Structures are given as structure tokens and as C-alpha cells.
Amino acid sequence: MQLEKEFLAHIQQHQRIIHKVCHVYEQESVAREDLFQEIVLQAWHSFSKFRGDSKFSTWLYRVALNTAIAFLRKDKKHPTVISTIVFPESTESKDETEEQVKAMHKAIAALSKIDKALVMLYLEDYDYKEIGDTLGITANNVAVKMNRLKIKLKSETQKYYQYS
Amino acid sequence: MELDDIKQLLKQQLDEPASSKTDAALSDILKQSSKSIAGKLKRSIYFEIVVCVCIALCFAIVACTTSHWSFSIYFGFFSVVFVGFIFVLVYLNKKIKAFATAQYAIRENLEKLYLLLNEFTSRYFQFSMMLLPVCFIASILLTYADETMSGKGSGIIDGILHTPKETWIFISCYFIALATVMYFFAKWYIKKLYGNYICQLSNLIDELRDENV
Numbered sequence: 572m573q574l575e576k577e578f579l580a581h582i583q584q585h586q587r588i589i590h591k592v593c594h595v596y597e598q599e600s601v602a603r604e605d606l607f608q609e610i611v612l613q614a615w616h617s618f619s620k621f622r623g624d625s626k627f628s629t630w631l632y633r634v635a636l637n638t639a640i641a642f643l644r645k646d647k648k649h650p651t652v653i654s655t656i657v658f659p660e661s662t663e664s665k666d667e668t669e670e671q672v673k674a675m676h677k678a679i680a681a682l683s684k685i686d687k688a689l690v691m692l693y694l695e696d697y698d699y700k701e702i703g704d705t706l707g708i709t710a711n712n713v714a715v716k717m718n719r720l721k722i723k724l725k726s727e728t729q730k731y732y733q734y735s
Numbered sequence: 736m737e738l739d740d741i742k743q744l745l746k747q748q749l750d751e752p753a754s755s756k757t758d759a760a761l762s763d764i765l766k767q768s769s770k771s772i773a774g775k776l777k778r779s780i781y782f783e784i785v786v787c788v789c790i791a792l793c794f795a796i797v798a799c800t801t802s803h804w805s806f807s808i809y810f811g812f813f814s815v816v817f818v819g820f821i822f823v824l825v826y827l828n829k830k831i832k833a834f835a836t837a838q839y840a841i842r843e844n845l846e847k848l849y850l851l852l853n854e855f856t857s858r859y860f861q862f863s864m865m866l867l868p869v870c871f872i873a874s875i876l877l878t879y880a881d882e883t884m885s886g887k888g889s890g891i892i893d894g895i896l897h898t899p900k901e902t903w904i905f906i907s908c909y910f911i912a913l914a915t916v917m918y919f920f921a922k923w924y925i926k927k928l929y930g931n932y933i934c935q936l937s938n939l940i941d942e943l944r945d946e947n948v
Contacts, residue, residue, distance in 0.1 A: 579761050609769065611761060630838065668744070672744055
């Protein structure tokens with residue numbers, strides 16, 4: 572009971588991380604809710620093994636990304652590795668930056684699950700070493716992947732921006 | 736526009752507070768069952784353990800209570816086979832539990848899940864295939880044993896040696912056809928259950944390979 576209380580307090584404080592991961596990995600609200608539940612459950616099942624070696628937020632990021640990447644969607648016969656669902660269009664705006672941000676969102680939504688994890692950790696200002704530790708690859712490999720990813724996102728954003 | 740140009744803006748948007756869950760809502764989530772692949776495997780293994788225990792018990796009862804010694808051998812043997820399978824299932828369950836409660840780096844996590852699923856599917860396949868010849872040989876021996884018991888036959892070995900060639904050809908063809916159908920059915924069924932997921936895991940692991948070239 573005490574463990575549950577402690578866990579809930581941690582999750583209450585850091586649930587923003589889970590919402591973020593759900594937002595990037597799932598575009599439909601039902602799927603997002605499913606993923607949210609799954610991440611909380613996975614975190615709860617492994618919480619007894621959390622020894623506080625790292626910050627809770629770092630640990631929760633790892634749990635959330637592991638769950639999101641390995642998550643098997645219930646409603647799909649062949650769950651896809653690449654999400655092609657497009658971000659919902661909001662009110663029309665002539666603001667160029669906003670359009671470009673929207674285009675970037677679309678480009679990120681179309682990335683593979685691994686690339687999404689890279690972008691998420693990069694946006695969280697993790698350095699290459701920390702990203703590598705979370706992904707289980709070398710910092711060098713992260714640097715190579717990030718460079719390729721940036722080039723890819725630039726060209727994809729351009730495409731989406733032109734079409735918008 | 737590059738990712739770095741709008742990094743702060745993207746970060747801000749992702750940081751925008753989503754609808755926060757209350758303690759009660761979070762507490763409710765903890766009571767639900769996991770939809771993860773490890774959770775699915777665990778439920779499947781629990782079900783199989785229960786089935787195996789029931790079958791092993793029933794077979795053991797038949798083996799102990801029947802007055803026909805051939806039945807005792809047949810059901811006793813399969814009772815032992817199912818008890819053995821229970822140990823395999825308990826071992827797999829332990830591995831899944833250890834995996835489900837540990838949090839590895841993403842690549843390690845995917846590799847462990849991949850190996851776990853591969854082991855589960857290969858054990859499942861091996862067990863299905865192993866039972867085929869065992870059932871077949873046991874049923875042939877049982878037939879001859881029954882003849883021996885009723886006094887019509889002249890012993891198991893004599894019976895087998897004096898069986899007409901046509902009967903053996905028929906039995907062999909029947910066994911080959913059954914084994915072929917079972918082989919492809921088991922392959923198809925396992926692929927249907929986990930095959931696509933295993934392929935996706937393999938692709939994800941490949942994606943995390945070194946790209947220093």
C-alpha cells in the first residue's frame with residue numbers, strides 16, 4: 572500500500588512525460604489512452620526494481636519509450652512500425668512559422684518508432700551520451716543517426732509545407 | 736526549416752499540459768491487466784499450465800484405475816509428458832516475469848523480447864511436432880498390446896513383424912500426410928499469432944545497428 576502511494580505520487584508528478592510520449596506515438600485519442608494505461612502499468616510492475624540510481628524522470632522515460640516502441644495495437648491485424656497518421660489540422664493560420672511547425676509535426680508523426688524516440692530525447696535536451704544510454708547504442712551512433720534524421724526531417728517538412 | 740530552428744517551439748508545444756489524471760484514475764489503471772506482448776504471453780502460459788495440469792491429472796487417474804495394463808502405460812506415459820511440459824511452461828513464465836519487471840535500454844529490451852518470443856514459439860512448435868510420432872508409436876504399440884492381452888495376438892514384436900506390407904504402406908502414408916498437415920498448420924498458426932510481431936521486432940533491432948559507416 573505504501574509502495575502504491577509512493578508510486579502514484581511519482582506518477583502524478585511526472586505524468587507529463589507519459590502524455591508527451593503518448594502524443595508523439597499515437598495520434599488517435601483512444602489509442603493514446605490505451606498507451607497511457609499500458610505505460611503506467613509497466614511502470615508499476617517494474618517500480619519495485621527502481622532503486623533510484625537514476626532520476627525517476629529518466630527511468631520513466633525509458634519505461635515509456637520501451638512500452639511505446641514494443642506496444643502491440645489491439646485493433647490492428649498487422650501493427651505498423653511507421654505511423655502515417657497525420658496531425659489534426661487546427662484553425663487556418665497564415666503565420667509562416669506556425670505552418671512550418673505543423674509541417675514538422677507531420678514529418679515527426681511519419682517517422683519510425685526508433686526515430687521518434689531519438690527526436691523526443693533530443694527535444695528534451697538529452698546529450699548524445701544520455702540518448703545512447705537510453706537507446707542502448709553508442710553516442711557516436713546517435714550522432715550519425717541524428718544527422719541523418721535532421722536532413723530527413725528538413726526535406727519532409729519542406730514537402731509538407733509546400734503541400735499545405 | 737531545420738529541427739534545431741524550431742526546437743524550442745516544438746518543445747513548448749509538447750510541454751503543453753494535457754488533461755492530468757487524478758490519483759483515483761491512476762489508481763484504477765493499476766487494477767487493470769496489461770495489453771503488452773509480455774502480458775499476453777503470461778496469460779497464454781497460465782492457461783496452458785492449467786490445461787496441462789488438468790490433462791496430466793486425468794491421465795494419471797485413468798492410468799492408475801484402469802484394469803488394462805496397455806491403457807496404464809499409454810496414459811501414464813502421456814501424464815509424465817504433460818508434467819514435463821508444465822516444467823517447461825513454468826520456466827518460460829519465470830523468464831517472462833523477469834523480463835516484464837526489468838527496464839533495459841531500448842535495444843536490449845527489444846532483443847530480449849525478440850529472443851523470448853522466438854523461444855516461446857520454437858518450444859510451442861517443438862512440442863506440437865514431438866507429440867505426433869509419440870502419439871503414433873504409442874497407439875500402434877497399444878493396438879498390439881491389446882491383441883496380446885485378449886490372447887488373439889502372439890506378442891507385440893511378432894505382431895509387428897507379421898503385419899501385411901499393405902497395412903504398413905497405408906499407416907506410413909497416413910502418418911506422413913498427418914505430419915505434413917500438422918507441420919504446416921503449426922507453422923501457420925504460430926506465424927499468425929506472433930510471426931508479424933517478431934518480424935517488426937527484428938526490423939526495429941536492425942534500425943538500432945551501428946551506422947558509423
